[in-house]
Amino acid sequence: METEMNVQTTDLICSFCDLDFTRSFCLKRHLKNVHAHQQGDLNEGILKEFSTFSEFVTWKEEEENKTMSKYVRQRGSKTLKNGDIVMNYHCCRSGTYKPRGKGVKSLKSQGSAKIGISCPAIIKVRQSTENVVVQYFPNHKNHENQLEHLRLSESDRAAVAGRLKGVSEKKILQDIREEITVDSGRKMLIEKKGYP
Secondary structure (H helix, E strand, O other), X not given: OOOOEXXXXXXXXXXXXXXXXXXXXXXXXXXXXXXHHHHHHHHOOEEEEEOOHHHHHHXXXXXXXXXXXXXXXXXXXXXXXXXXXXXXXXXOOOOOOOOOOOOOOOOOOOOOOOOOOOOOOEEEEEEOOOOEEEEEEOOOOOOOOOHXXXXXXXXXXHHHHHHHOOOOHHHHHHHHHHOOOHHHHHHHHOOHHHOO
């Protein structure tokens, strides 16, 4: 039925029926034509508008902290004929684990963050000279938002790096753990091996 199926394993796997696709538009068309009745509120996007790109980044980090999720760009941005820049931020759990390099690196103890299929949660961004318009699809599918699979935000990384200057690693880890609250999220799982 689907002529766009790929015989190889790809990152674009339908989260409802496990079919593989070579292009994202083929997966989207498949979801719309075959699984529209199953998606429910997965199709519900939230429209947001920001004055600057840095405002958007601040909102994105706040949303990631609030929802215990992380959105990453899997590809670069695209510039349209009118000068607008478009980019997509996908759930970091979406896709399949691909070992890189020549050596065989063993997985971390908690396993790969990738779930092996496409998670429908996405942030679509269109940046113009006047504003940044975002279409946000916050609903995840086929995974829990587990702390051990979340990455630190850029601001958290910068804060940790700042603490590394002239202070022992033991003292840094102790200070971070003393600051932990229920809302701390990923920071409470920081270990020494994550930093030089």
